[in-house]
Amino acid sequence: MTKVLRDFSGRLLLVGCGNMAGAMLDRWIAAGLDPARVAVVDPFASPRDGMTQYVSLAEWQAAGGSADWVMLGMKPQQLGEVAADLAPLATGDVHLLSILAGVSLSDLAERFPDARAQVRILPNLAARIGAGVSAVASLGDTDTSAVSALLDPLGQIVTLADDSTMDLVTAFTGSGPAFVLRLIESYAAAGERLGLSAEDALTLATATFGGSTALLADSGEKPGVLIAQVASKGGTTQAGLDVLDSDGQLTALLTNVLRAARDRGRELADLARGNG
Structure with a gap:
């Protein structure tokens, strides 16, 4: 049975929308996420109907953009460049989500110390059809029910006590x-x-x-x-x-x-x- 997106609200910003982030986004939209609640900062991402796309974070901010949930989906080596611009915006009640390979929760906490929570997610490509598996670990005041609601349409969820094995999980289920x-x-x-x-x-x-x-x-x-x-x-x-x-x-x-x-x-x- 196809899972629908339930009990998740808020505005979602995707910073980078390559193959994996794009697969997640397509599944969320298919499961009922309103594209109007999503913004993508990625000049090369495939456009989606009803969703706004920006070239840079500066352009998104200049357009009055705001988000409750921010997901990092670019290349890991771009983190330093992105964090410098994003950290001042990822504050208050913002959940900082990351699917970046190798980037630990402690790395995220150092780069985005004022986010409500740092959540590391390791999905795989079968999320595109709702048959994936997502390993999750987090720091901070995480709204676990909302995170679960967001990930549930992608497939199975495995919650880890910490992210000490996430590099292996990246290889095991991500790759x-x-x-x-x-x-x-x-x-x-x-x-x-x-x-x-x-x-x-x-x-x-x-x-x-x-x-x-x-x-x-x-x-x-x-x-x-x-x-x-x-x-x-x-x-x-x-x-x-x-x-x-x-x-x-x-x-x-x-x-x-x-x-x-x-x-x-x-x-x-x-x-x-x-x-x-």
């Missing part, structure tokens, strides 16, 4: 769709290499991955339980699993993938702090 899509792409390529047409291979791969994750979510079982229901001793599935499980190579590969993404997030944080 995760790209890794899963690459696996699907590679699975289809393997099928094509062994004789399927490219079209059939991609269709079958997409349906197989989608059905498997839906089955896992619906069953409430651990993956191993369902694997045992597919694989029989000495059968075709087990022959393939023996290759996947050989010497723990698959887990080792994915560990290296996540480590590289996590460490890059930390490097981006250093750039945002001006240490790069």
